[in-house]
Amino acid sequence: MSAPTTRTPAPAAAAAPPPVIELRDVHVVHRARTGSLFRPDKVHAVAGVDFTVGRGETVGIVGESGCGKSTLARVMVGLQRPTSGEVLFRGERLRHRGRDRRTLGRAVSVVFQDPATALNPRMVVREQLVDPLRVHGIGSERSRLERVRELVSLVGLPQSALEVLPRQISGGQRQRVAIARALTLEPDVVVADEPTSALDVSVRAQVLNLLTDLKDELGLGLVFISHDISTVRYVSDRVAVMNAGRVVETGPADVVLGNPADPYTRTLLAATPSLL
């Protein structure tokens, strides 16, 4: 199996920050949903991926549907245990249990594609935001409420949004709530898995700008996963191109997506002709 093409930045570029999360040779094999005598009963969703993300940088992951992007995201946030390989948090190997999982759960959060399913339909927004603070035993009820008030302002929602159920607000507003929830525990890294794909076209840019503004304001690391290459190129410092579970090319977004070296990246870009 060939190693991914790694495109290095120009020598004048600033050194990358130390990684918060580092994946080393990570493999994930799922049991196939439709295994039968004639179909393989295993899916090698992630097949030997190395990946890093640190504070203050945006790393994009692009690739066609089914190439393993979401599975990789789930590994980064501790929702999926790798079949083999290592996950390091600030240089320390994680063991995917107890304290290690809680540490990762605080430091790395996730925004999923569809806020309608990510949020609890029966809980008002205030409770959804207070909940992670309670679970981690952070602050008093009063300070939790203060934090939650700050969070809704941070994501551009009025304070009145605290008392509504998810179905009483628009899709864009729900995604703002999901982003606020992802920020509750002051993470180092947010993994955004197709965060605008389920939204109306008219609000996609607003939610995207909110994410990138928050990343700058809070100095977060952002992993931005999408099959929309132009958006990934617009927001990312670095990019990893995935095909069939592997990273086939990685490096600065402008270099990889402006002048691709790998044949697969070229094919992917050819489907977005305005970028070439």
Ligand SMILES: Nc1ncnc2c1ncn2[C@@H]1O[C@H](COP(=O)(O)OP(=O)(O)OP(=O)(O)O)[C@@H](O)[C@H]1O
């Ligand atoms: N829980 C699971 N059980 C079985 N197979 C799975 C599971 N999750 C993902 N897969 C399979 O693993 C492969 C990678 O899926 P994954 O969702 O990670 O890809 P993706 O690039 O995020 O796709 P999409 O953009 O469509 O979400 C696919 O073949 C998928 O069907």
